[in-house]
Amino acid sequence: xxxxxxxxxxxxxxxxxxxxxxxxxxxxxxxxxxxxxxxxxxxxxxxxxxxxxxxxxxxxxxxxxxxxxxxxxxxxxxxxxxxxxxxxxxxxxxxxxxxxxxxxxxxxxxxxxxxxxxxxxxxxxxxxxxxxxxxxxxxxxxxxxxxxxxxxxxxxxxxxxxxxxxxxxxxxxxxxxxxxxxxxxxxxxxxxxxxxxxxxxxxxxxxxxxxxxxxxxxxxxxxxxxxxxxxxxxxxxxxxxxxxxxxxxxxxxxxxxxxxxxxxxxxxxxxxxxxxxxxxxxxxxxxxxxxxxxxxxxxxxxxxxxxxxxxxxxxxxxxxxxxxxxxxxxxxxxxxxxxxxxxxxxxxxxxxxxxxxxxxxxxxxxxxxxxxxxxxxxxxxxxxxxxxxxxxxxxxxxxxxxxxx
Amino acid sequence: xxxxxxxxxxxxxxxxxxxxxxxxxxxxxxxxxxxxxxxxxxxxxxxxxxxxxxxxxxxxxxxxxxxxxxxxxxxxxxxxxxxxxxxxxxxxxxxxxxxxxxxxxxxxxxxxxxxxxxxxxxxxxxxxxxxxxxxxxxxxxxxxxxxxxxxxxxxxxxxxxxxxxxxxxxxxxxxxxxxxxxxxxxxxxxxxxxxxxxxxxxxxxxxxxxxxxxxxxxxxxxxxxxxxxxxxxxxxxxxxxxxxxxxxxxxxxxxxxxxxxxxxxxxxxxxxxxxxxxxxxxxxxxxxxxxxxxxxxxxxxxxxxxxxxxxxxxxxxxxxxxxxxxxxxxxxxxxxxxxxxxxxxxxxxxxxxxxxxxxxxxxxxxxxxxxxxxxx
Numbered sequence: 001x002x003x004x005x006x007x008x009x010x011x012x013x014x015x016x017x018x019x020x021x022x023x024x025x026x027x028x029x030x031x032x033x034x035x036x037x038x039x040x041x042x043x044x045x046x047x048x049x050x051x052x053x054x055x056x057x058x059x060x061x062x063x064x065x066x067x068x069x070x071x072x073x074x075x076x077x078x079x080x081x082x083x084x085x086x087x088x089x090x091x092x093x094x095x096x097x098x099x100x101x102x103x104x105x106x107x108x109x110x111x112x113x114x115x116x117x118x119x120x121x122x123x124x125x126x127x128x129x130x131x132x133x134x135x136x137x138x139x140x141x142x143x144x145x146x147x148x149x150x151x152x153x154x155x156x157x158x159x160x161x162x163x164x165x166x167x168x169x170x171x172x173x174x175x176x177x178x179x180x181x182x183x184x185x186x187x188x189x190x191x192x193x194x195x196x197x198x199x200x201x202x203x204x205x206x207x208x209x210x211x212x213x214x215x216x217x218x219x220x221x222x223x224x225x226x227x228x229x230x231x232x233x234x235x236x237x238x239x240x241x242x243x244x245x246x247x248x249x250x251x252x253x254x255x256x257x258x259x260x261x262x263x264x265x266x267x268x269x270x271x272x273x274x275x276x277x278x279x280x281x282x283x284x285x286x287x288x289x290x291x292x293x294x295x296x297x298x299x300x301x302x303x304x305x306x307x308x309x310x311x312x313x314x315x316x317x318x319x320x321x322x323x324x325x326x327x328x329x330x331x332x333x334x335x336x337x338x339x340x341x342x343x344x345x346x347x348x349x350x351x352x353x354x355x356x357x358x359x360x361x362x363x364x365x366x367x368x369x370x371x372x373x374x375x376x377x378x379x380x381x382x383x384x385x386x387x388x389x390x391x392x393x394x395x396x397x398x399x400x401x402x403x404x405x
Numbered sequence: 406x407x408x409x410x411x412x413x414x415x416x417x418x419x420x421x422x423x424x425x426x427x428x429x430x431x432x433x434x435x436x437x438x439x440x441x442x443x444x445x446x447x448x449x450x451x452x453x454x455x456x457x458x459x460x461x462x463x464x465x466x467x468x469x470x471x472x473x474x475x476x477x478x479x480x481x482x483x484x485x486x487x488x489x490x491x492x493x494x495x496x497x498x499x500x501x502x503x504x505x506x507x508x509x510x511x512x513x514x515x516x517x518x519x520x521x522x523x524x525x526x527x528x529x530x531x532x533x534x535x536x537x538x539x540x541x542x543x544x545x546x547x548x549x550x551x552x553x554x555x556x557x558x559x560x561x562x563x564x565x566x567x568x569x570x571x572x573x574x575x576x577x578x579x580x581x582x583x584x585x586x587x588x589x590x591x592x593x594x595x596x597x598x599x600x601x602x603x604x605x606x607x608x609x610x611x612x613x614x615x616x617x618x619x620x621x622x623x624x625x626x627x628x629x630x631x632x633x634x635x636x637x638x639x640x641x642x643x644x645x646x647x648x649x650x651x652x653x654x655x656x657x658x659x660x661x662x663x664x665x666x667x668x669x670x671x672x673x674x675x676x677x678x679x680x681x682x683x684x685x686x687x688x689x690x691x692x693x694x695x696x697x698x699x700x701x702x703x704x705x706x707x708x709x710x711x712x713x714x715x716x717x718x719x720x721x722x723x724x725x726x727x728x729x730x731x732x733x734x735x736x737x738x739x740x741x742x743x744x745x746x747x748x749x750x751x752x753x754x755x756x757x758x759x760x761x762x763x764x765x766x767x768x769x770x771x772x773x774x775x776x777x778x779x780x781x
Contacts, residue, residue: 127515131663132662181645358578
């Protein structure tokens, strides 16, 4: 017994000393962002934004000395993404490590002309890449430039972009985080199409990719720019501004946003802050073509009022609520018209019909492309203005009262 | 020969739960049914309970004997031996399959460059070691790991709720393509895997400390694990969406990877891998132990421990040899094993010997009464 135990523990010993797949930290290049583009000869061109650890971590290298850039971008070509990835090893001193990649940037030109299909498989197959990686489309620029752009606040721009999306999602509501799984899921499902955030560069292109960019008073910046509406894997159209927010509204992904309404005849003089919002979608399956009813329930505060209105009177608030309803209805309606015109079901009305009446859906799903634009949608908003911040009537109301006296 | 260890009720319960969750929670169970996979699991549970009732019925007839000892009484000594050997091979094959599942998970998720035999041999050596110390050790380890698993399971559950990553619209509508596809995806896959695999416990029932509770506790444990499995599958789909959940090899791993609480609590895959290793460990251990028990009867070996190493090694090499690649392994698991291996061993043969027993009841009882002293 004792001998066997000894024998067993002895033979397990060499296995316990380490892992076969060990990767030491100093042998890895941590990729933060991946860019996918096409080279002129039709090959795939991949860019990888890689952190320079000694510059990013505060402890090593004299508190991020700034002698070297915080990150560097490798670009390489290949017949497919995998080949391009491994091809990059001729430039990288260490093995590329993808577990911390936060953004995937696709070229606008490629997804418009060739479609998105040939770019996503490896990202969703490789065990190293996390499925929380956010997908973007480089709008008006190319993925390489986006990744090469130096950021001003965070040390690594891919990190900064991911944070920008999170913040904007929370307070502005024209973008929805779309990770690789969500893109795949909406692409496969018959009753929905993907919608992917756009990423643009504002400012001097030349300066953006040099270290001067974060010393400059007016640096070139990456910013979120609309959402790309897809159809059969190809970029169909960009949804911008209120169209984009309308879509986010219907998809029930609004966390917070700002809506302007008129007050005392002054256009857009009251800014309403949406605190939370809920949207109910109902499909009416009677009749040949289903009808859909959208009801939005935004809960809001008054954030700014540049008009002489009496906020101590509850009727004023109710009046504003009515105006707000109209504004929300208008915006949602317009965005639904927009997607119906593009004939691409990014909202997932097909999914909704499938959930409501699977039998009926099985009949119409074959010609859903044709049915979708014909669907009649009614929009209703039932908003609540809960409180007007920490003061009652705006000072302009007092000014007006003074003047009247 | 040492005195047979008696399994306490608590250990019986925890072993069943760990055994049932084992590898089933890892591979997407019933995913053929698309977003209705969770329904397929429940259907499997109901059907599996009936199989369990059949095994319990036979146990009640022979409360002192395991399967390998009452089979020869029913069908005759020689035919009984043949059936016993088949069962031994069956359990060994299942152990090999679970071991392969487990190794594949580790390989495709973490150790891409490691040969599967390295990972698998570490697992089987650990199991052999534990069983070498006796079944008692396994049963008691089960209690500890059950508590750990519950703790991890609950915290993952809370974190998933907290991260707000579930979209229940993904699992609606219920049976949207009609009930036929759901039933088709369920039979015979989900009743036989993992619920029907409870046939392994026919070898353990006689060693329970409180035999009366074999049925009630067994059923509770089965239903509990069935519900956990169904809930897990539903959550996988609600997190990943029907498409992704049905097209990844390990949905639970992918689902948990999406947890991200405030950019701080994230990448919890390691926790899942831990629970999966635990479940796999107990499942393989139970299969190995029962095949050793049968082998002991078939080949009249006195010391059960001397059989652990040979059978374990066969299982180890079997786990590598069952399929040349992972896709083949999964294909076999879904299309061949349930139909041509599980159904005969879990349903046809048990029904067959139960019927023979009912016909020859009197003579068997007489034989049992006269030879009971030599048998136990």
